[in-house]
Amino acid sequence: MTITADTSPDGFPLWSLREDVHVEADQAGDVVILHSRWGDEVVRRPGRAVVEALHRMSLGPVSLENAVGDPADRPALDRVLGRLRHLVIRSLGLDQERPVISVVPLTPRARFGPVAPRPGRAVRMSRFAVLRAVDGVYHLESPLSLHRVVLHRPEALWCLAKLSRPLTPAAAAAAMPCPAAPAMDMLAYLIGAGMLVQARPGETGGPPVFAEDTDPALVTWPPEDLMFHTRSTLGRHDHDFGATYPMGERWTVEPVTKPAAREGESVPLYRPRWETLMASDPPLTAAVEGRRPTRRFGAGAVTADELGELLYRTARVRSLLASPGEPGEVTSDRPYPSFAASYELELYLAVDRCAGLRPGVYHYDPSGHRLDPVPAAQADVQELLDRGRMSADLTTPPPVLMFVTARFRRVTWKFTGPGYALVLRNTGALLQTLYLVAATLELATRPLATADIDVTARALGTDWRTESCVGGLALGRPADGPGRVERRRRPVNDPGWPELAAELLRRRRTR
Template identity: 40%
Template structure:
């Protein structure tokens, strides 16, 4: 594909409103105006005709405000109050009140190059001049992805996202590696610098702190900032996109996919193999014989060594019954642990070794029937799961019983937007706490693992990684002698 060289005689800025913004004249063409935004309404009691016209035109699409108000400043003078006429100053005051709805588009004539879309309420976009003596590069937190019919750049550090409208903008991003100014780009220099200025202001691109000197590599503030040093781009993006403030996507219990894909059953169906019924403890007796709850909390600890006695089927049955079964006659919150939105997407798989009374192998736990379903797990993957748990524990041998927690993602994604995955992580946390406390009350040796291999688990349990995948690991055995507790 041949890319035409773009010249810059008509470089300008276009203004529009976010697509989810509605301009509502309250009492006809001369009355008050209400701008309905995702952050709530903004009322203009007596808007002047210029602001009213600007709002009306921006609802139709990107517009040059110099066509609304002759003399409206260009990019270089927009944030120089001393250069503004009273009419321009009045229009800017009105626009600042809806700054969280204003989309700013860099364009050549009527051809958009890129647009900056606000994600937060209190943000005013100000394109930055490009530092002529300092190199620029993409932020290490910036992400390019396809969404809603186009390419966009996002960063968890930013209060804006950038929509890319032309292939030249993608090419520009590829050349911003922190070296010299982009070369070989099919763009006029003025356009290139204006585009970089937009990217700098949106925190997609960062400028070096100082000019490059000799062979010394340029230094960037985000690389040396102690508040950012511990963050990976992946962790920070999950954090930003699962909280309000820096995301404008659907959020919460939206049920956005209702009717688009089949619902997952509340309880995963059993397979064809005969399930093993587990013993059920006498809850009435436990209520009188258990040690006090505060005592269990105080004694709770992670134990990585085990006693010589095998973990019995009775102990396994009691642990699972008390920690994660579905109670008889239960309502939506009918398990011993809570679940965000009562989706209960988590499943338990048991990898039993020779130090349990179960025949060694892999089992799926049915919380409704309190049964164990044997699985035909490949021996290599089963061994790999146990060896990985041993390595994570830094133990002398594999744990007696490995519990692998998986999530049936559709249970969460059908209900939630923006928080589906993080809701599952919270569910994993409360389930692990249940397993810890029940194990402690029973005198067992519990320990949660930091992570596990979801690909190995998917192969071992016969799962589709994108449909159901491991999200947590927990090991348990009989308690070691007191002398071994350290």
């Protein structure tokens, strides 16, 4: 690869190494090693001029014309920088001291080069680009890009403000508060980094068409969902990730179980006996096959004993655990799986019809196996039930709604990056466990498609920023007759198993 100077009378390309790159060279200058987060890069026989240039680039942005004194050394430096592009930050400045924007590589596969805008073809900010403030500067990122653009000066922000709608490159450059040449350079850097998109060639006079707006792989992705996907996984960013304990000693982990809001008002729940379950429980296959989707519940109420058995078998604390090196009990063991045993999830019940339990809102205490009443206005309880019925797409009011909330700090005190994704996976594990055990009790379930986090926070008495609803289900008695919308079915793999499972479950429960 040949590195071109791409200078202009007003714009200055500058070069530096990522801040996490350390340059180490032997005294003879025969070998230079660049240590980075992605491993070591060894450059053999680089020459002293190249070693000196790399050392200067490790200190901050420099002009390559100034980094090498003898033009004869420039080809060797160009070859090394072409090989190390994933470690090189490309900056553009109005002079040799003041970068305006910098393009930072995020992965070992990152390869950047300015892309000159095509005359007459409109440019626009990508709909996937996200701007946020970080440590006194603005960062521009996109899930589609393997680079981050750092905006150092107001001229860069002015450029972005003008590009929220399609403009020709000439019109965009004319609107910027800097000379035309560096303005065009800035557009080239933003296009090369994937933050600006260029329109496809089209008919003169027609509206500009951008590839990201018609690409079948992208049109169904909301930008925030695609960003969440890429930032909660590895491969397309350089953010801290994993068990990093980001809060250090400033904050301690929240208690294993949430303390009761009031003492002395709890409702003790039924506890099933192991021998009884082993004598009456159906096989796992019957529970899996016997759970059928429904849009209508029967008229009968759920009983408090059924709720007690369901919660005991799915969500109770079996034991409290201390992690090695951690003071006190920081986690627990429960029937459903939870990544890193964080068990950040809480269960709340909005009860409308339950034999042996008054209507209202309750919090489940998994350690004491009891329900703690939550003081909620009747209007809020009714709104919970109404919203839950609509979210579950039910034709009849549910006797009981179960809401799953997450105490986020149980996860975020330890994990950076995948935290919220882990919460959602744990929520799925808890809901699946609830579905299966409910099927063995011959109770009907219906998942909640979504939740209003403001309504649930108000009714449950939580702060949505620290504990918010992340899932839920409706619980009731099976309806007589078909409880689901019948659709035309084409048999594929043993479609009769659910009926066999339902019959087995009925027989076992009536023994």
